Amino acid sequence: MNESKFFRQFRELREQTLSLAESVSPDLIDIVPSGFNNSIRWNLGHILVAWDHGIFPKINESRRIPQKYHFMFPKGSRPSAWTEEPPAYEEIVSRLRSQVDEIITASDGKLNDLVAQPFLRVKYVRGMFTFHLREEEHHLNCMRRIIAAAESAPAVE
Template sequence: MDQLLLRQFERSREYLIKVLESVSTEHIDVQPDGFNNTIHWHTGHVLTVTEQTMFAFPQRSTNLPVNYVELFGNGTKPADWKGEIPPMEQLIVQLRDQITRIKEIPAKQLDLVFEKPIIGCQTYGELAGFTVIHEATHIGQIQAMKRVIELESVKN
């Protein structure tokens, strides 16, 4: 993979995991007022969307359980969760495994042109760049949620 893009993926993922590991276990499933989801959901969402964009999950990737799309895909929410929900520890291990697989993507694949745009992206490289931005956006959401939850738990 292109070195600059790869480094962006690595830094974003390292930071995401650092932030997640700083969240109290009592807070991962709290949905504070004004937020649509939980930190647990955001974690699975970043993992799932990255798998979809980088590895065409679930059509061409078997690295995650298929039900992750139902749990963490666009438009989902924890209030609708059914069945067994993967614990945060498992999701963090899968995030680490995923970045290892991303680093194995050949640089020439970034030049692949899609038959029709995906999320407005014409090439695989553009989609990879979008994926890094998507992850960074969710890191910000997780950090904001963490602060709100911590403040509310101090008040109570």
């Protein structure tokens, strides 16, 4: 797949993510339904962190989002363990929106380059895109399941 197809796929997937983020009821963004570990806010923050950490250092550039995000949304974390207020939902959504152009601009012409830092068995920047596209799709599906579970849960009185 050539770069323009990777970048188009990234833009299209992120638009799906943003569409869900902007359409979900504010009452649902921090709910962690039974059977889940995380909320919609956590999933969106995790997507942001995963791409930030998974692309910029691999092309020898600095991460773009504040370190606070990297402490609150890494793999294995969960809202129940947070000791401080998470970033505002609108801020996370705004950063997700601007991240697309930042990543595409920074990685343009570099998809066939070797990654600067090892990651699993991924050797090329192209592989990082493939990994993170799948990761974002996974988390988008998780958020859809969270919404469905939260909407079908009986009301607490």
